[in-house]
Amino acid sequence: MLQYGIMMYMNPxxxxxxxxxxxxxxxxxxTIDKNWHxxxxxxxxxxxxxxxxxxxxxxxxKDVLRASVCETDCALRYTMDTGxxxxxxxxxxxxxxxxxxxxxxxxxxxxxxxxxxIGGVETFxxxxxxxxxxxxxxxxxxxxxxxxxxxxxQGLFNILPQVAESDCTVLIEGQTxxxxxxxxxxxxxxxxxxxxxFVAVNCSALPDTLLESELFGYKAGAFTDAKxxxxxxxxxxxxxxxxxDEIGDVSAAIQVKLLRVLQEKTYEPVGAVSSEKAxxxxxxxxxxGLVELVEQGKFRNDLYYxxxxxxxxxxxxxxxxxxxxxxxxxxxxxxxxxxxxxxxCLSDDAMAAMLNYxxxxxxxELENSIEHCFVLCQGDVIxxxxxxxxxxxxxxxxDSDISTFRTLRQTEALMIERALRRNKGNRTAAAKExxxxxxxxFRKLKGLNIRTE
Amino acid sequence: xKVALPVWQGRVSSVFDFAHKLLVIEFEEGREKDRQEIxxxxxxxxNRAAMLKQLGVRVLICxxxxxxxxEMINGSGIQVLPFVSGPTEQIINAYExxxxxxxxxILPGFWPGARRGFRRCRGWKGGRG
Numbered sequence: 001m002l003q004y005g006i007m008m009y010m011n012p013x014x015x016x017x018x019x020x021x022x023x024x025x026x027x028x029x030x031t032i033d034k035n036w037h038x039x040x041x042x043x044x045x046x047x048x049x050x051x052x053x054x055x056x057x058x059x060x061x062k063d064v065l066r067a068s069v070c071e072t073d074c075a076l077r078y079t080m081d082t083g084x085x086x087x088x089x090x091x092x093x094x095x096x097x098x099x100x101x102x103x104x105x106x107x108x109x110x111x112x113x114x115x116x117x118i119g120g121v122e123t124f125x126x127x128x129x130x131x132x133x134x135x136x137x138x139x140x141x142x143x144x145x146x147x148x149x150x151x152x153x154q155g156l157f158n159i160l161p162q163v164a165e166s167d168c169t170v171l172i173e174g175q176t177x178x179x180x181x182x183x184x185x186x187x188x189x190x191x192x193x194x195x196x197x198f199v200a201v202n203c204s205a206l207p208d209t210l211l212e213s214e215l216f217g218y219k220a221g222a223f224t225d226a227k228x229x230x231x232x233x234x235x236x237x238x239x240x241x242x243x244x245d246e247i248g249d250v251s252a253a254i255q256v257k258l259l260r261v262l263q264e265k266t267y268e269p270v271g272a273v274s275s276e277k278a279x280x281x282x283x284x285x286x287x288x289g290l291v292e293l294v295e296q297g298k299f300r301n302d303l304y305y306x307x308x309x310x311x312x313x314x315x316x317x318x319x320x321x322x323x324x325x326x327x328x329x330x331x332x333x334x335x336x337x338x339x340x341x342x343x344x345c346l347s348d349d350a351m352a353a354m355l356n357y358x359x360x361x362x363x364x365e366l367e368n369s370i371e372h373c374f375v376l377c378q379g380d381v382i383x384x385x386x387x388x389x390x391x392x393x394x395x396x397x398x399d400s401d402i403s404t405f406r407t408l409r410q411t412e413a414l415m416i417e418r419a420l421r422r423n424k425g426n427r428t429a430a431a432k433e434x435x436x437x438x439x440x441x442f443r444k445l446k447g448l449n450i451r452t453e
Numbered sequence: 454x455k456v457a458l459p460v461w462q463g464r465v466s467s468v469f470d471f472a473h474k475l476l477v478i479e480f481e482e483g484r485e486k487d488r489q490e491i492x493x494x495x496x497x498x499x500n501r502a503a504m505l506k507q508l509g510v511r512v513l514i515c516x517x518x519x520x521x522x523x524e525m526i527n528g529s530g531i532q533v534l535p536f537v538s539g540p541t542e543q544i545i546n547a548y549e550x551x552x553x554x555x556x557x558x559i560l561p562g563f564w565p566g567a568r569r570g571f572r573r574c575r576g577w578k579g580g581r582g
Contacts (some may be wrong), residue, residue, distance in 0.1 A: 035557070049562065051562035052562075056562075058458055062467045063467050063517075063560055064561070064562070065540055066467050066468045066516075068468075070467055070468075070471075071461045071466060071467065071473065085474070094518070094519050095562075096562035096564060097520070097564060098519050098521075098563070098564050098567065099520065100470070113511050143498060143521070144498065144519070144521055146521075154525060154528030155504070155528070156522060157528065158499075158502065158506075158528065158529050160499045161497070161499045161500045162502040166498075168519075190497055190500070204540065236538075243551070370470050435566075452561075
C-alpha cells in the first residue's frame, strides 16, 4: 500500500493513465506484489466483488477475491511457481453482498521492464448469467437457490442434511409456486444419490393410462403401436431420485401401484410378466392438503402413511413477507443479466404495493411480476406504473396502506405489528421473522409504544 | 462453551463456505480447556451448519461467509462473528479479551448488518457458559 502510494506520488500521470486503461476493461483485473498484496484493482473488479478499490488495495488477494480455490489450488500461486499462465479457470467467489458468484479467472506473471518478476496479474469475468442459464437448462438447483430468512424455512434448512442423508420418502406440502420442486432438488443434491439422475413427473399433467406407462414404462406389444420396450421414469431414476409432483391428483388405480413400489420396492412395466427392482428415492409433493383428501376418501390412507415419513410444509409467500424484498432483489439481479438492463431497485410506492399484495401464485407470481416490470421499465427504477394490474389494485384496496407512510418510524411500527399478528403475539418468533434480536424488538415496542397482548 | 474458527496456515480462513480445516476450542470458566482440529471435506452449507451444531459449537468466528449459510447457522442458535481477519492466536486472544471488533481484525467488504453479532459480544471477557 505504502509502495503504491510512493509510486503514485513519484509518477502520478503514468499511474492515472494506467488506472484509466484498467477501468475501461470489462473484466475484473488486479495485480499483486510478491507478498500477495493487491497493488492495483480496476472498476470491474470493484463491481464483481463488491469491494471498493480503496479497501482492496494493500490487502492479501485471497481476503478480497474470496474464491473457492484461493487456499487450496491458487491459480496465481501456480503461475508464480511455474511461470505458466492459467486461462479461464471456473471458480466461485463470495461477494460483499454474501452471494455466491460464478467467475472464470486467468493469471499471468507481472514483469518489470528488465524482465524481472515483480508480482502477478489476475483477470476475472463474471459468469453469473451463464451459470444461471446453465442451472435453468440443467435444473441443477441447490439449497443456495432457496432464498429465505423466514424462521420456518430456516428450520427446514436445519433438518435438510439429515433428511437428504436418510433415503426415506419425503412429502413436501405447499401451495403452487412455493418452491416444492426446488426443495426436492436441494434434497437430491445433498443426498448420496446426487451423482445419479433426478427425474421429475407432474402427475396431474398426464391422463391415467399415460401416467402408468410414463411411470413404469412398457414392454413391446403391450398395446397397439408399442413396437419396442420403453423405460419408465422409475427406470430412468434408477439409483437417483424420483419427484412425483401433485401426488394428490393421481387416480386410485395408480395409488395402488405406487403403494406397491413403496412397500416392495418392485414394479411391473405395462405388459411385463416379471417385476423390476426400483432403487429409487421417492420425493412427493402436493399443493392440496393430503389429510383432507384422505378424509374425503380421495386418497388412500395407507399410501398417505407410506409417503408421510418426513413432511416438509412450505409456507405461502404471504406468510413470509420478510422474504419479499430479498426475492425482489434476487430477481432484479437475475433479469438484469437476462434482459441486459441496469435496473437498480423499486420506487418506495412500487415496493409498498409489492409488500401489500397477497401473492396467490406465491414466488412464481412474484418472479413473473418482476419480469413484467422489466419488460415495461425503460429507466433504472421500477415505478408503480410498471407493475401488473393486479398489484396496482393492492395499493388502493388494502387497509393500513404502507405507501401512505413516509417516515421510517411509521413503517417500522407497521412491520412490527404485522409480524406480531402473524406470530400470534409471540415476540420471540416475531423478532426472529424480522431478523432482529428479541431484546431489540422489546426496545422498539417500548419506543414505538406498541402494545401487545 | 465451544468456539469454532476455520483456519488456514495459521490465519483465519478467508471464506467459511470453502474452508478445509476447523479449529474448535472449548472454554471453561474463561480459560481454554481443550482444542481440536477437524478436517472439513467438500460439504454443502446445510451439512456445515449441521456439523457445527453436532459439535456443540456456540460461537463461530470466521472470515467471509455467504449470506444463506450465515443465516442458516444463526437460525440453528449459533452466534456468527463473521468478516474477521488475522492470525489465529491473535484472533482467539482478541475474542477472549473482548477486542474482536477492533478495526485491525475486520475483513473488508460485507453486507449491512453482517457484523451485528459483534454488538452482542462487545465487552465479553471470555469463558462464561
